[in-house]
Amino acid sequence: MRTLSIQTKTKRYPVILLPSLFTSPDWFDQIQFPSRKLTIVTNSIVGSLYLQKIKNIFKEKNFIVSSVTIPDGEEYKQLNTVEKIYHELLRQGLDRKSFLIALGGGVITDITGFVASTYLRGIPYFQIPTSLLAQVDSSVGGKTGVNLEEGKNLIGTFYQPEGVIVGLDFLQSLPDREFREGLSEVIKASLLKGGEFFEFFRKNISMILGQDQKTLEEVIYQSIQFKGEIVQEDEKESGIRSILNYGHTLGHAFEKTLGYGALRHGEAVAVGMIGAAKIAEEMGMMSADLVNIHQKLLVRCGLPTSLPYSVNANIFIQSLLKDKKNVSGSLRMVLLEAIGKPVSSIPVEMGLVLDVLPQLVEVEP
Ligand SMILES: NC(=O)c1ccc[n+]([C@@H]2O[C@H](COP(=O)([O-])OP(=O)(O)OC[C@H]3O[C@@H](n4cnc5c(N)ncnc54)[C@H](O)[C@@H]3O)[C@@H](O)[C@H]2O)c1
Numbered sequence: 001m002r003t004l005s006i007q008t009k010t011k012r013y014p015v016i017l018l019p020s021l022f023t024s025p026d027w028f029d030q031i032q033f034p035s036r037k038l039t040i041v042t043n044s045i046v047g048s049l050y051l052q053k054i055k056n057i058f059k060e061k062n063f064i065v066s067s068v069t070i071p072d073g074e075e076y077k078q079l080n081t082v083e084k085i086y087h088e089l090l091r092q093g094l095d096r097k098s099f100l101i102a103l104g105g106g107v108i109t110d111i112t113g114f115v116a117s118t119y120l121r122g123i124p125y126f127q128i129p130t131s132l133l134a135q136v137d138s139s140v141g142g143k144t145g146v147n148l149e150e151g152k153n154l155i156g157t158f159y160q161p162e163g164v165i166v167g168l169d170f171l172q173s174l175p176d177r178e179f180r181e182g183l184s185e186v187i188k189a190s191l192l193k194g195g196e197f198f199e200f201f202r203k204n205i206s207m208i209l210g211q212d213q214k215t216l217e218e219v220i221y222q223s224i225q226f227k228g229e230i231v232q233e234d235e236k237e238s239g240i241r242s243i244l245n246y247g248h249t250l251g252h253a254f255e256k257t258l259g260y261g262a263l264r265h266g267e268a269v270a271v272g273m274i275g276a277a278k279i280a281e282e283m284g285m286m287s288a289d290l291v292n293i294h295q296k297l298l299v300r301c302g303l304p305t306s307l308p309y310s311v312n313a314n315i316f317i318q319s320l321l322k323d324k325k326n327v328s329g330s331l332r333m334v335l336l337e338a339i340g341k342p343v344s345s346i347p348v349e350m351g352l353v354l355d356v357l358p359q360l361v362e363v364e365p
């Protein structure tokens with residue numbers, strides 16, 4: 001068992017990384033639960049695999065456990081689902097002393113965090129991330145939220161969990177495509193951090209793709225550690241935290257424009273990073289070599305570097321203009337000068353995005 005501690009201005013909480021929540025039960029005693037009444041929020045797929053097993057762990061310790069299961073998919077990360085969860089929690093009699101557990105991928109960790117931060121003006125919650133993406137990124141840092149028709153994560157809160165419990169064996173049932181999309185956020189983090197993290201990732205891609213347990217544990221640990229460092233410094237994204245959005249400006253616009261659920265988030269971020277790299281190259285900030293490094297890493301991990309779809313340029317631009325990082329209506333992006341050297345809030349001309357766009361996706365005439 002390995003533990004990291006995240007200390008923000010509002011909270012200190014543990015992130016526990018272990019082979020399995022089911023065969024290494026020690027984790028339970030490492031955590032202080034706020035009460036004995038909880039609801040587990042999950043989706044139909046993860047719920048069918050793990051809900052009963054997690055419920056049993058709590059029931060054996062005399063907790064009163066209920067659950068809410070929502071349909072699977074990014075298209076359900078929306079306010080309507082949140083409202084349904086509120087009604088269900090009220091029906092179950094969940095009060096301010098009760099707590100929530102998010103059991104699932106990033107969609108579940110984001111929605112559950114949002115519900116926890118708003119239900120009865122806020123109740124505690126824990127994250128049990130089951131996708132690689134949720135383990136390395138979404139379960140840590142307290143960004144919660146849902147999508148609107150206008151764009152990704154436009155409604156949300158910063159609300160830290162009481163703890164994060166990462167079980168490596170959840171990944172055994174994760175489909176290959178979802179495993180690979182999680183690697184996109186790892187590639188992002190390693191490019192941002194550089195140094196030993198980047199070298200470790202680059203040298204161990206085969207072992208990671210083969211899901212060698214020790215290597216996977218190390219890369220998940222380093223990803224969480226890196227995210228933790230950034231979140232501790234800037235919990236509410238008033239500065240350095242925005243680097244974690246590398247690849248997301250274009251990535252989120254692809255997700256929205258192509259329809260939520262058409263692409264996996266990690267795939268959209270992969271193509272978004274290629275877009276950011278090409279824009280940085282055009283602006284003279286990035287070398288052609290580094291653009292190539294992006295391409296090679298993503299291709300090696302089975303991630304897309306362009307998309308087999310077409311987009312309407314106007315709709316895509318409208319979506320970019322909704323990005324939360326923009327200042328006074330003008331587009332701002334995170335770009336990389338070199339590995340380990342991100343720069344935030346760079347003004348980027350829309351014309352330059354439109355020049356690069358046809359290299360990423362077919363643009364409708
Ligand atoms: N809050 C943050 O900091 C943050 C960071 C990154 C991404 N996100 C958000 O996370 C979401 C993407 O997360 P995701 O990629 O995990 O998507 P997801 O939650 O849709 O999970 C991907 C798929 O894998 C399935 N799944 C999850 N765990 C499984 C398991 N162990 N076995 C079998 N199937 C399993 C899910 O049911 C789903 O079908 C996006 O909405 C993105 O915006 C948030």
Ligand SMILES: O=C(O)C(=O)C[C@@H](O)[C@H](O)[C@H](O)COP(=O)(O)O
Nearest residue numbers: 137141143152153241244245248324
């Ligand atoms: O934690 C962060 O900060 C991130 O930006 C991590 C991203 O990987 C994640 O996709 C996040 O949800 C994006 O947030 P948003 O505020 O740009 O919607």
Ligand SMILES: [Zn+2]
Nearest residue numbers: 185248265269
């Ligand atoms: Zn992301």
